Amino acid sequence: MKRRSLAISLDESAETPVFLQIARALTVAIRSGRLGPGDPLPSSRALAGQLGVHRNTVLAAYDELRAEGWIEALAARRTQVAASLPIEAARPGAARGRRAARAGGLGFDLPEHDGPAPEEAPPPGAMILSGGVPDLRLVPRTALARAYRRALLRRGDDPLAYGDPRGDAGLRREVAAMLSAERGLAVGADDLLITRGSQMAIALCAQALLRPGDAVAVEAMGYRPAWDALARRAELLPVPIDDEGIDVDALAALVERRPIRAVYLTPHHQFPTTALLSAARRIRLLALARARRFAVIEDDYDNEIHYSGRPVLPLASADRDGLVIYVGTLSKILAPGLRVGFLSGPAPVIARATALRERLDRQGDHAVEAALAELLEDGEIGRHARRMRRVYQGRREALCEALAARLGGALSFRLPAGGMAIWARADPTIDVDAWARRAAARGVVVATARRFAFDGQPRPCLRLGFAAWTEEELWVAIGRLAAALDGRGSPRRRSG
Numbered sequence: 001m002k003r004r005s006l007a008i009s010l011d012e013s014a015e016t017p018v019f020l021q022i023a024r025a026l027t028v029a030i031r032s033g034r035l036g037p038g039d040p041l042p043s044s045r046a047l048a049g050q051l052g053v054h055r056n057t058v059l060a061a062y063d064e065l066r067a068e069g070w071i072e073a074l075a076a077r078r079t080q081v082a083a084s085l086p087i088e089a090a091r092p093g094a095a096r097g098r099r100a101a102r103a104g105g106l107g108f109d110l111p112e113h114d115g116p117a118p119e120e121a122p123p124p125g126a127m128i129l130s131g132g133v134p135d136l137r138l139v140p141r142t143a144l145a146r147a148y149r150r151a152l153l154r155r156g157d158d159p160l161a162y163g164d165p166r167g168d169a170g171l172r173r174e175v176a177a178m179l180s181a182e183r184g185l186a187v188g189a190d191d192l193l194i195t196r197g198s199q200m201a202i203a204l205c206a207q208a209l210l211r212p213g214d215a216v217a218v219e220a221m222g223y224r225p226a227w228d229a230l231a232r233r234a235e236l237l238p239v240p241i242d243d244e245g246i247d248v249d250a251l252a253a254l255v256e257r258r259p260i261r262a263v264y265l266t267p268h269h270q271f272p273t274t275a276l277l278s279a280a281r282r283i284r285l286l287a288l289a290r291a292r293r294f295a296v297i298e299d300d301y302d303n304e305i306h307y308s309g310r311p312v313l314p315l316a317s318a319d320r321d322g323l324v325i326y327v328g329t330l331s332k333i334l335a336p337g338l339r340v341g342f343l344s345g346p347a348p349v350i351a352r353a354t355a356l357r358e359r360l361d362r363q364g365d366h367a368v369e370a371a372l373a374e375l376l377e378d379g380e381i382g383r384h385a386r387r388m389r390r391v392y393q394g395r396r397e398a399l400c401e402a403l404a405a406r407l408g409g410a411l412s413f414r415l416p417a418g419g420m421a422i423w424a425r426a427d428p429t430i431d432v433d434a435w436a437r438r439a440a441a442r443g444v445v446v447a448t449a450r451r452f453a454f455d456g457q458p459r460p461c462l463r464l465g466f467a468a469w470t471e472e473e474l475w476v477a478i479g480r481l482a483a484a485l486d487g488r489g490s491p492r493r494r495s496g
């Protein structure tokens with residue numbers, strides 16, 4: 001058999017002794033199929049010469065490999081890879097073997113991709129107005145970093161240990177206090193499960209609540225990531241929405257035809273239209289849920305972000321019958337990458353969701369949670385929320401002015417009372433999806449109604465998020481959007 005020269009690189013400065021480095025490199029070569037069972041190894045003298053080490057070093061490496069059963073000595077001082085090693089000689093198809101392993105070459109019968117189609121990547125450097133994300137440039141990072149440091153160094157109740165799967169006790173206390181003081185929910189620390197964002201809360205809620213054959217009603221335009229989590233357990237039934245949120249009469253008609261286990265909705269700022277669920281519909285919805293015995297999954301994702309007076313209290317605050325499962329998050333008021341949300345509701349749902357969470361990821365990040373508890377307790381998050389409300393209100397106004405000035409003939413909209421986006425209706429002669437594509441080529445990304453529609457059909461509406469951009473930036477973005485409408489000027493060059 002032809003001897004290949006073995007590519008082994010040594011690091012003299014490493015802590016691992018050189019003989020072990022050689023032994024490990026040979027093990028890797030055997031595992032990867034570059035050396036197969038029965039293949040001869042170079043003589044210790046030859047390999048020492050190749051590597052520029054003392055022969056005894058190579059002998060020590062060979063001794064090690066022999067002791068572990070990787071190689072065997074033959075007569076006349078020849079050494080080979082152990083002939084009986086249960087490793088396939090992968091050459092010459094070694095690369096093919098690796099590809100097959102990556103692709104699940106053992107023949108696992110996996111579905112290709114059962115999630116939503118990935119969204120088209122925005123052009124590099126584009127201004128993204130499609131999401132409702134906060135301005136991460138304004139996050140109080142120094143305070144967060146200090147609180148995180150203190151959490152890591154605190155005495156007792158070590159956040160790096162296994163801990164309560166419901167989340168850091170301090171954070172549960174602070175969130176419960178905030179929910180009682182500001183949102184009218186009668187909850188204590190033990191009624192809460194801290195999750196990794198509302199996405200985990202909704203997915204756990206789906207697993208805890210839904211059984212095969214169940215149906216869940218959803219808003220006919222809504223939040224697709226939540227639908228994806230719910231649809232794994234139940235059939236989803238769309239209910240029309242209008243300027244007052246979900247159409248509760250239509251929901252009542254639906255449950256006449258087909259019992260549902262739950263309705264998932266965004267009553268505070270309907271996603272994506274920002275409509276507030278009217279008081280009459282709130283009362284009617286809770287009465288219907290009580291009469292028809294279904295749960296209400298209330299996604300209150302941006303409760304803190306309102307611009308006129310106090311926000312309307314959540315449905316959960318009026319729930320006397322244990323019907324509402326309440327989902328909240330710090331993604332909007334602070335930052336989505338922290339992955340901190342919470343779930344509250346009837347005790348059996350929380351207990352089951354907690355058991356499921358424990359199975360899935362044991363517990364959240366208690367160090368981050370403890371840091372956030374401190375920021376809630378010392379008022380930092382409250383101050384940040386007040387500041388963001390002022391900043392975002394200015395941005396909301398700037399966006400409205402820019403839209404009126406540059407696109408007044410093409411778009412109409414109502415000033416939203418809260419939230420981080422404007423829902424605008426386009427002149428019906430405009431193909432909004434084509435417009436959005438042209439706008440993306442000019443460096444501004446907006447979301448069209450099709451993305452939120454249960455039926456995936458186009459509608460002449462756009463969602464424009466304003467929170468992440470300064471007032472000046474918003475004017476630039478709307479300038480580009482206007483240019484994309486009538487084709488003025490040249491598209492922005494893509495970089496990269």
Ligand SMILES: Cc1ncc(COP(=O)(O)O)c(C=O)c1O
Nearest residue numbers: 197198199223271301329331341
């Ligand atoms: C309707 C709705 N719910 C929840 C969230 C927040 O999700 P998470 O807490 O998982 O970051 C968003 C964010 O875009 C949202 O739009």
